[in-house]
Amino acid sequence: MQHIVIIGGGFAGINLAKSLANNKDFSVTLVDRNNYNFFPPLLYQVATSYLETSSICYPFRRFLRGKKNVTFRMGEFKQLKPTENKVVLSNGELSYDHVVFAVGAETNFFGMENVRQNALPMKTVNDALELRNYFLQRMEQATRTTDPVERDKLLTIVIAGGGPTGVEVSGVLAEMKKKVIPKDYPELSGKGFESHIYLVDGGPKLLAPMSEKSQVDTLNALTKMGVEVKLNSQVKDYKDDIVTFANGDTVATKTLVWAAGVTGSVFEGIPQESYGRGRRLIVDEHNLVSGFSNVYAIGDTCLQSTDKAFPNGHPQVAQVAIQQGKLLAKNFAASVTGKPQKAFRYNDKGTMAIIGWNKAVADIPKPKLHFKGFIAWLMWLFIHLISLINYRNKIRTLYNWTSAYFTRDQTLRMIVRPDGEPPVKG
Amino acid sequence: MQHIVIIGGGFAGINLAKSLANNKDFSVTLVDRNNYNFFPPLLYQVATSYLETSSICYPFRRFLRGKKNVTFRMGEFKQLKPTENKVVLSNGELSYDHVVFAVGAETNFFGMENVRQNALPMKTVNDALELRNYFLQRMEQATRTTDPVERDKLLTIVIAGGGPTGVEVSGVLAEMKKKVIPKDYPELSGKGFESHIYLVDGGPKLLAPMSEKSQVDTLNALTKMGVEVKLNSQVKDYKDDIVTFANGDTVATKTLVWAAGVTGSVFEGIPQESYGRGRRLIVDEHNLVSGFSNVYAIGDTCLQSTDKAFPNGHPQVAQVAIQQGKLLAKNFAASVTGKPQKAFRYNDKGTMAIIGWNKAVADIPKPKLHFKGFIAWLMWLFIHLISLINYRNKIRTLYNWTSAYFTRDQTLRMIVRPDGEPPVKG
Numbered sequence: 001m002q003h004i005v006i007i008g009g010g011f012a013g014i015n016l017a018k019s020l021a022n023n024k025d026f027s028v029t030l031v032d033r034n035n036y037n038f039f040p041p042l043l044y045q046v047a048t049s050y051l052e053t054s055s056i057c058y059p060f061r062r063f064l065r066g067k068k069n070v071t072f073r074m075g076e077f078k079q080l081k082p083t084e085n086k087v088v089l090s091n092g093e094l095s096y097d098h099v100v101f102a103v104g105a106e107t108n109f110f111g112m113e114n115v116r117q118n119a120l121p122m123k124t125v126n127d128a129l130e131l132r133n134y135f136l137q138r139m140e141q142a143t144r145t146t147d148p149v150e151r152d153k154l155l156t157i158v159i160a161g162g163g164p165t166g167v168e169v170s171g172v173l174a175e176m177k178k179k180v181i182p183k184d185y186p187e188l189s190g191k192g193f194e195s196h197i198y199l200v201d202g203g204p205k206l207l208a209p210m211s212e213k214s215q216v217d218t219l220n221a222l223t224k225m226g227v228e229v230k231l232n233s234q235v236k237d238y239k240d241d242i243v244t245f246a247n248g249d250t251v252a253t254k255t256l257v258w259a260a261g262v263t264g265s266v267f268e269g270i271p272q273e274s275y276g277r278g279r280r281l282i283v284d285e286h287n288l289v290s291g292f293s294n295v296y297a298i299g300d301t302c303l304q305s306t307d308k309a310f311p312n313g314h315p316q317v318a319q320v321a322i323q324q325g326k327l328l329a330k331n332f333a334a335s336v337t338g339k340p341q342k343a344f345r346y347n348d349k350g351t352m353a354i355i356g357w358n359k360a361v362a363d364i365p366k367p368k369l370h371f372k373g374f375i376a377w378l379m380w381l382f383i384h385l386i387s388l389i390n391y392r393n394k395i396r397t398l399y400n401w402t403s404a405y406f407t408r409d410q411t412l413r414m415i416v417r418p419d420g421e422p423p424v425k426g
Numbered sequence: 427m428q429h430i431v432i433i434g435g436g437f438a439g440i441n442l443a444k445s446l447a448n449n450k451d452f453s454v455t456l457v458d459r460n461n462y463n464f465f466p467p468l469l470y471q472v473a474t475s476y477l478e479t480s481s482i483c484y485p486f487r488r489f490l491r492g493k494k495n496v497t498f499r500m501g502e503f504k505q506l507k508p509t510e511n512k513v514v515l516s517n518g519e520l521s522y523d524h525v526v527f528a529v530g531a532e533t534n535f536f537g538m539e540n541v542r543q544n545a546l547p548m549k550t551v552n553d554a555l556e557l558r559n560y561f562l563q564r565m566e567q568a569t570r571t572t573d574p575v576e577r578d579k580l581l582t583i584v585i586a587g588g589g590p591t592g593v594e595v596s597g598v599l600a601e602m603k604k605k606v607i608p609k610d611y612p613e614l615s616g617k618g619f620e621s622h623i624y625l626v627d628g629g630p631k632l633l634a635p636m637s638e639k640s641q642v643d644t645l646n647a648l649t650k651m652g653v654e655v656k657l658n659s660q661v662k663d664y665k666d667d668i669v670t671f672a673n674g675d676t677v678a679t680k681t682l683v684w685a686a687g688v689t690g691s692v693f694e695g696i697p698q699e700s701y702g703r704g705r706r707l708i709v710d711e712h713n714l715v716s717g718f719s720n721v722y723a724i725g726d727t728c729l730q731s732t733d734k735a736f737p738n739g740h741p742q743v744a745q746v747a748i749q750q751g752k753l754l755a756k757n758f759a760a761s762v763t764g765k766p767q768k769a770f771r772y773n774d775k776g777t778m779a780i781i782g783w784n785k786a787v788a789d790i791p792k793p794k795l796h797f798k799g800f801i802a803w804l805m806w807l808f809i810h811l812i813s814l815i816n817y818r819n820k821i822r823t824l825y826n827w828t829s830a831y832f833t834r835d836q837t838l839r840m841i842v843r844p845d846g847e848p849p850v851k852g
Binding site (some may be wrong): 034035036052053054057058059061062065068071073074075091092125126129136140143144183184185186187390392393395396399403411412413414415416 | 460461462478479480483484485487488491494497499500501517518551552555562566569570609610611612613816818819821822825829837838839840841842
């Protein structure tokens with residue numbers, strides 16, 4: 001029996017583990033620093049108080065019940081010792097026959113230390129809760145301050161990054177500004193203030209990988225909703241409540257949400273030459289990391305240029321991770337039975353982004369179709385709902401969405417933090 | 427128009443604010459250090475992962491919508507300046523015509539510094555989340571450790587305090603030990619270990635204020651479920667993973683849950699002579715604090731000996747707080763219209779505690795009745811459900827309870843903490 005260690009239980013890792021479950025040729029250890037899997041496409045709804053954490057999270061141990069050859073290990077990757085076939089975790093070591101890196105990507109601050117310290121990223125559940133607490137605290141401060149300049153800064157939000165996360169966050173915030181804020185913060189009415197929601201991107205387009213129709217629809221919809229979109233505007237610095245752009249423009253704000261880019265992680269024990277563009281691990285068509293015979297990488301953390309349609313590597317999206325996880329499991333099984341291994345080919349099922357209530361965009365590659373508005377929104381809801389990891393999450397989320405749809409509101413705006421008094425960042 | 431400042435939005439404060447809403451003679455500011463009201467009787471279900479936070483919490487601002495004369499202010503009480511009719515908060519000052527203290531009670535460690543540092547209290551939502559994270563982390567550690575002595579300590583839990591909280595927590599944990607742990611932590615099976623759940627109390631009885639029948643039923647039920655009840659066992663110290671009792675007995679454990687007592691808070695600006703037993707503020711029959719003409723206290727934080735049936739003060743329970751909050755609102759209204767004020771009389775509607783699935787005890791004073799088992803359990807569920815603050819909370823909780831009832835399980839065992847890597851206490 002061969003022992004496979006999977007580092008990371010996101011889309012890639014969990015699909016690999018699931019597909020290897022109850023395969024008698026393998027024992028599997030799934031390692032994650034959290035004890036739960038979560039659904040990143042809905043993080044922005046946790047951050048904006050539209051969903052509770054439990055709607056998008058599921059404990060690994062519960063998920064692995066009945067999968068007798070798969071063990072969960074909570075711990076953080078520290079080092080690979082390839083000559084000993086061992087991984088060192090924050091709390092011990094594991095021996096492996098095969099090790100698979102499936103840790104996803106991390107937020108890229110592009111070396112801007114002030115941005116790293118003062119902006120709010122949106123990659124993890126902790127980030128999303130931090131952001132929720134932060135938004136709500138800023139609103140409370142705005143009700144208390146007597147300084148109008150300070151109030152404007154508290155009520156202005158800059159979201160950097162025109163990808164799906166940036167579009168989704170700015171859309172929700174624009175709707176909350178209209179529907180929720182006047183009702184919940186009556187103290188603010190009558191006090192003159194300037195409250196802006198800026199969505200900024202260094203490039204010339206929103207949702208760059210989508211069709212031009214989707215890009216234009218999104219820009220128009222967001223603008224109509226009151227989001228001020230600034231394209232070709234690269235953030236250069238953020239300190240003393242001032243966001244500075246490459247062209248010298250500035251915006252005064254207490255809140256910079258950072259969804260402007262991701263990068264791969266550095267893994268101690270993997271040599272420099274195994275990393276490619278975006279610090280992703282270079283892998284062959286079977287997801288074997290360059291320079292190794294039993295170290296693999298799948299999902300956002302790898303760079304595979306063997307897929308003819310994607311010579312510069314795949315987009316870092318959920319579908320690639322899921323498909324790579326499933327195929328790697330098949331290839332492991334094939335290696336035991338002596339069957340030939342299959343090369344990975346990405347089957348692109350389409351891309352979508354939600355902008356607001358009844359508003360979304362969707363591109364389907366085969367046949368080439370573009371949807372927008374209510375239909376795209378329904379598609380988005382349906383696909384995200386069925387993608388949730390288990391039945392409980394689906395029910396919970398459906399209930400939350402249904403009631404939010406009818407009330408255009410939610411009741412989750414609690415500043416909750418398990419270790420006492422919330423600190424204030426920035 | 428008179429300005430009433432209410433410090434604390436628990437059962438007492440929120441009922442006072444609600445009863446004063448839309449009364450044109452008063453403007454009201456409700457101050458709380460959190461931005462949400464919560465339902466303490468169900469905290470233990472949050473701590474044991476049976477309910478999510480959002481089931482028992484509700485944002486004040488949402489609650490106060492449409493109550494035009496009531497404003498919410500997030501902040502912590504720092505000081506009373508009675509000569510200036512001002513309260514100083516952590517983030518500003520408020521002037522008042524009347525100020526009402528409704529802050530509840532806080533955990534009493536009886537001066538034992540080691541217990542304060544190493545034990546886990548159960549009074550706030552943050553406490554409950556801390557406890558949940560802590561339980562789950564201890565289980566993860568138990569699956570990893572190779573030291574059998576360490577494993578026993580990780581899997582043994584001591585709950586101090588035989589009141590409703592202690593009974594409820596130990597009951598849930600005993601059920602989880604039987605139904606959930608073997609399925610979620612298969613690594614532990616086969617490894618010999620001693621796992622104990624101790625419920626300890628310094629007095630001779632569990633649920634001391636309840637009827638003897640209820641006390642005996644509870645003791646029997648818990649014992650049958652595997653809880654080891656140690657009465658007349660006062661905790662004297664807790665350090666280096668050892669709980670030491672007054673009689674010299676010790677238990678080795680990494681987890682001491684502290685539900686053994688409460689105390690009133692100290693309010694800067696209120697003189698020593700206004701405090702009574704348990705550091706509660708001495709009030710007259712109209713809840714006016716002794717020595718003041720416009721400072722009031724209601725709920726757990728006050729001590730009222732003018733109610734004939736309760737010459738030593740009322741029990742510190744929700745019903746007293748609710749009734750005092752409502753009556754004080756009526757008395758404020760009466761003071762304006764010149765009607766006579768009413769003295770507070772507590773109407774005891776009964777006491778109940780839940781022990782486990784299908785098991786609870788309930789005492790009703792008029793007519794004197796005792797219920798146990800399934801009927802008491804249904805009563806408990808029903809009363810707690812209708813007591814939740816709003817419709818959303820009720821639906822959410824009903825759904826959680828129903829699914830938990832049928833599966834005897836929940837899917838909320840996530841270690842979530844908004845500021846990164848969970849620290850380990852103790």
